[in-house]
Amino acid sequence: MEVERYEEIFLGISGVVLVVFLATLFYAAFGMHIHMMGAAGAIDPAKVAQTPPFDHPGVREIAPGKYEAVIIGRAWSFTPKTIEVPAGAEVTFLATSVDVDHGFYVQGTRVNMMLVPGQISRMTYRFNEPGTHMLICHEYCGLGHQFMYGRIVVK
Numbered sequence: 001m002e003v004e005r006y007e008e009i010f011l012g013i014s015g016v017v018l019v020v021f022l023a024t025l026f027y028a029a030f031g032m033h034i035h036m037m038g039a040a041g042a043i044d045p046a047k048v049a050q051t052p053p054f055d056h057p058g059v060r061e062i063a064p065g066k067y068e069a070v071i072i073g074r075a076w077s078f079t080p081k082t083i084e085v086p087a088g089a090e091v092t093f094l095a096t097s098v099d100v101d102h103g104f105y106v107q108g109t110r111v112n113m114m115l116v117p118g119q120i121s122r123m124t125y126r127f128n129e130p131g132t133h134m135l136i137c138h139e140y141c142g143l144g145h146q147f148m149y150g151r152i153v154v155k
């Protein structure tokens, strides 16, 4: 079978691009340790309210200065809507969605996650300065999307 010169070049470039993308993917996964959320665990979205720790949403101190904030996202609210922590608190957010994909972004921080039904998202952040951070859903999730927000109050 005769292969055109341009076809050969095109196939060659496609092959190189594929190898570069794969190499980038492997480097991100194993070199930089970037992983999809879900490493924090899976959960049945229909049984979130009965599954620990989501059966008791809210914030609690798990060690001196360390807090765990368990938050449920649903169309179109976060439960609880407001959490309070003292300045200097290291907060590990554990969150999930019971219905559709939601965003979970704490303004002014690098806490930026997706809440996907069936998966638990986890991220830790230290709040050094007193103040109020808005927690906003930044993934369009339906008619009430713009009303889906909460507050992280650092005292």
Ligand code: CUA
Pocket (backbone or CB within 6 Å): 074, 075, 076, 101, 102, 103, 137, 138, 139, 140, 141, 142, 144, 145, 146, 148
């Ligand atoms: Cu939830 Cu947008």
